Amino acid sequence: MTQWSALTDLCEPPRFSSANLREKISMNNRIKDAFASKQNLLNMYFTAGYPSLHDTLPLAQALVAAGADILEIGMPFSDPLADGPVIQRSSSAALANGMNLPVLFGQLQELRAAVPETPVLLMGYLNPVLQFGMEAFLKQAAEVGIDGLILPDLPLDEYEEMYHPLFQQYGVKAVFLVTPQTSEARIRRLDALSDAFLYLVSGPGTTGGTTLPDVEAQQEYFQRIAAMNLKNPRLIGFGIADKSGFDHACAHADGAIIGSALIRALGDTDDAPATATRFVQGIKA
Amino acid sequence: MTPSYQQPTARGYYGEFGGAFIPEMLYPNVEELRTRYLEILADPDFQIDLQHLLRDYVGRPTPLFEAKRLSERYGTRIFLKREDLCHTGAHKINNTVGQILLAQRLGKTRIIAETGAGQHGVATATVCALMGLPCVVYMGAVDIERQAPNVARMRLLGAEVRRAESGSQTLKDATNEAIRDWIANPVDTHYIIGSVVGPHPYPDLVARLQAVISEEMRYQLLEKTGTELPDFVVACVGGGSNAAGAFYHFLDEPSVRLVAVEAAGHGINSGHSAATSVLGTPGIIHGSRTLLMQDEHGQITEPYSLSAGLDYPGIGPLHAHLDASGRAEFISITDDDALKAVSECSRLEGIIPALETAHALAALGQLGAGPDDVVVVNLSGRGDKDLETYLKNMDKLT
Numbered sequence: 001m002t003q004w005s006a007l008t009d010l011c012e013p014p015r016f017s018s019a020n021l022r023e024k025i026s027m028n029n030r031i032k033d034a035f036a037s038k039q040n041l042l043n044m045y046f047t048a049g050y051p052s053l054h055d056t057l058p059l060a061q062a063l064v065a066a067g068a069d070i071l072e073i074g075m076p077f078s079d080p081l082a083d084g085p086v087i088q089r090s091s092s093a094a095l096a097n098g099m100n101l102p103v104l105f106g107q108l109q110e111l112r113a114a115v116p117e118t119p120v121l122l123m124g125y126l127n128p129v130l131q132f133g134m135e136a137f138l139k140q141a142a143e144v145g146i147d148g149l150i151l152p153d154l155p156l157d158e159y160e161e162m163y164h165p166l167f168q169q170y171g172v173k174a175v176f177l178v179t180p181q182t183s184e185a186r187i188r189r190l191d192a193l194s195d196a197f198l199y200l201v202s203g204p205g206t207t208g209g210t211t212l213p214d215v216e217a218q219q220e221y222f223q224r225i226a227a228m229n230l231k232n233p234r235l236i237g238f239g240i241a242d243k244s245g246f247d248h249a250c251a252h253a254d255g256a257i258i259g260s261a262l263i264r265a266l267g268d269t270d271d272a273p274a275t276a277t278r279f280v281q282g283i284k285a
Numbered sequence: 286m287t288p289s290y291q292q293p294t295a296r297g298y299y300g301e302f303g304g305a306f307i308p309e310m311l312y313p314n315v316e317e318l319r320t321r322y323l324e325i326l327a328d329p330d331f332q333i334d335l336q337h338l339l340r341d342y343v344g345r346p347t348p349l350f351e352a353k354r355l356s357e358r359y360g361t362r363i364f365l366k367r368e369d370l371c372h373t374g375a376h377k378i379n380n381t382v383g384q385i386l387l388a389q390r391l392g393k394t395r396i397i398a399e400t401g402a403g404q405h406g407v408a409t410a411t412v413c414a415l416m417g418l419p420c421v422v423y424m425g426a427v428d429i430e431r432q433a434p435n436v437a438r439m440r441l442l443g444a445e446v447r448r449a450e451s452g453s454q455t456l457k458d459a460t461n462e463a464i465r466d467w468i469a470n471p472v473d474t475h476y477i478i479g480s481v482v483g484p485h486p487y488p489d490l491v492a493r494l495q496a497v498i499s500e501e502m503r504y505q506l507l508e509k510t511g512t513e514l515p516d517f518v519v520a521c522v523g524g525g526s527n528a529a530g531a532f533y534h535f536l537d538e539p540s541v542r543l544v545a546v547e548a549a550g551h552g553i554n555s556g557h558s559a560a561t562s563v564l565g566t567p568g569i570i571h572g573s574r575t576l577l578m579q580d581e582h583g584q585i586t587e588p589y590s591l592s593a594g595l596d597y598p599g600i601g602p603l604h605a606h607l608d609a610s611g612r613a614e615f616i617s618i619t620d621d622d623a624l625k626a627v628s629e630c631s632r633l634e635g636i637i638p639a640l641e642t643a644h645a646l647a648a649l650g651q652l653g654a655g656p657d658d659v660v661v662v663n664l665s666g667r668g669d670k671d672l673e674t675y676l677k678n679m680d681k682l683t
């Protein structure tokens with residue numbers, strides 16, 4: 001069971017490979033800067049290694065050039081429980097293309113040269129990260145300039161007890177999901193533990209799913225959270241597909257996250273960056 | 286006092302295995318279950334309803350049958366715990382009657398389930414019919430083909446069977462789809478999981494509901510052999526619910542050897558296997574930290590077994606702990622050896638076992654049990670659902 005003991009043995013402080021990394025970490029406040037300087041932020045999700053293995057960086061560049069304010073790069077997993085069919089298919093395709101964490105970190109070496117200012121998050125599932133090693137993962141992420149991490153199946157208790165100090169030491173911000181069923185006490189706990197933004201899931205369902213059919217209930221949910229005076233800004237995600245969805249989300253939060261709709265568009269194109277550019281222009285128009 | 290193997294910690298850990306690795310969308314549901322299941326299970330009214338259903342509906346206690354001809358063949362004293370005689374033909378209904386009563390007490394009005402062999406799907410559809418609740422069962426497209434009679438039974442019982450088309454289109458993928466359904470329907474729906482897998486408290490909940498198997502074994506053995514404790518208890522492990530039930534009241538009796546039998550498929554090293562204890566490493570599957578089959582990058586790999594109920598890349602966290610701690614011995618049996626055991630049990634005892642169960646029977650020759658030893662095999666289910674597979678493999682059955 002050696003693999004687990006390596007993960008749970010967190011008493012040792014991280015050893016930085018270089019002064020260089022330490023410097024990168026202390027400068028790492030791109031998420032805060034973005035929320036301080038802009039309104040109605042558009043966070044674009046795409047799956048690393050999709051539609052083809054080497055699309056990751058060209059897509060990042062195209063999305064930012066067209067106006068995306070934050071990037072969320074999906075690390076494909078074989079069994080993505082929180083994802084709907086569109087992202088499931090892109091994940092399977094990316095894995096078939098040969099994407100994995102070492103390949104992704106290799107591609108991300110050029111990330112900061114490609115998009116110097118933009119906050120970039122990684123989103124994925126806990127198991128591949130644990131097999132890579134949580135500390136090794138955070139260290140690599142920090143080295144390539146990743147700002148935040150979304151791991152929907154990392155339980156809050158485990159995060160708080162085992163990983164929070166490690167995230168802080170490497171300057172990677174944890175982003176937590178909030179749903180219409182999340183209690184107020186729990187939202188406050190998530191808010192206290194995070195230093196990035198809260199990810200408001202628009203309604204019941206997996207990514208790409210429709211929003212709450214009950215518009216009033218959804219309104220009530222967004223307003224309830226807006227009224228909580230949380231320290232973190234809020235982005236709304238899941239099921240937002242177009243400009244009207246984006247504008248609606250912006251009326252209730254600091255911006256929105258769009259993923260499945262872009263992935264769907266990328267599924268029918270030969271020129272992924274051009275498609276991504278058109279997609280973002282359509283939202284930001 | 287040595288810690289009990291029965292009880293997970295408050296957070297659902299058996300040793301280093303277990304826990305609840307779930308997306309926030311599932312947190313309120315799982316938390317409600319976690320905070321209420323023990324209180325509900327202990328409630329006298331719940332127990333009255335459960336005992337009544339187990340006796341008059343499921344047909345418990347199930348017999349403990351001394352298999353004289355199998356005993357003669359293996360030179361030891363073999364008993365078969367006849368879970369195949371439960372209503373619907375397998376142990377799975379012990380869990381579903383308990384969980385439907387629990388769901389009612391939680392105020393849930395819609396039931397979902399996953400199924401591999403279809404036995405859990407049938408057992409869920411059955412209790413939903415009994416209680417008048419709508420039921421959706423997710424089943425891998427491959428399993429829908431190979432377990433056609435159970436698909437027909439579920440439909441006859443009024444359940445909707447939905448195809449899981451992703452991955453290897455088997456039990457793992459059906460479980461993914463059921464979890465996604467629960468994410469989309471967090472308020473009215475209860476997920477009746479079919480084995481001792483999933484996030485805490487499911488492994489403990491299902492183990493407790495299946496524990497009736499070993500509870501009965503103990504007094505039945507006392508009656509038949511003069512002692513409550515056998516020398517061996519043998520059960521097959523897909524997720525591990527029938528094994529958990531058969532082991533439960535012997536877990537803290539070190540003299541009883543517990544033998545868990547996994548599916549080797551075409552053979553451990555063939556690349557077509559479901560022997561998780563051998564091929565698996567620690568990781569997270571379906572919300573639980575346990576042993577699972579995965580590649581070096583933590584992607585879950587596709588298992589293989591001819592038996593739909595054992596075709597799963599993980600095992601429940603209790604079993605991962607029993608393996609890691611050495612409390613249980615793990616054996617794996619190939620498709621072909623399981624098929625031989627089907628014909629042996631059919632011809633020697635007049636009992637046609639399920640293909641899953643046949644893996645446990647096929648382990649009899651590997652136990653090293655002596656003439657004075659008492660061996661109990663948990664006969665988890667009957668073979669009717671597998672007739673088509675058996676007919677296709679007649680050459681291996683003779």
Ligand SMILES: Cc1ncc(COP(=O)(O)O)c(C=O)c1O
Nearest residue numbers: 404480523524525526527594666
């Ligand atoms: C008869 C029978 N035995 C065993 C199993 C395997 O499940 P478990 O390991 O949870 O007992 C199944 C599952 O479908 C089954 O139908």
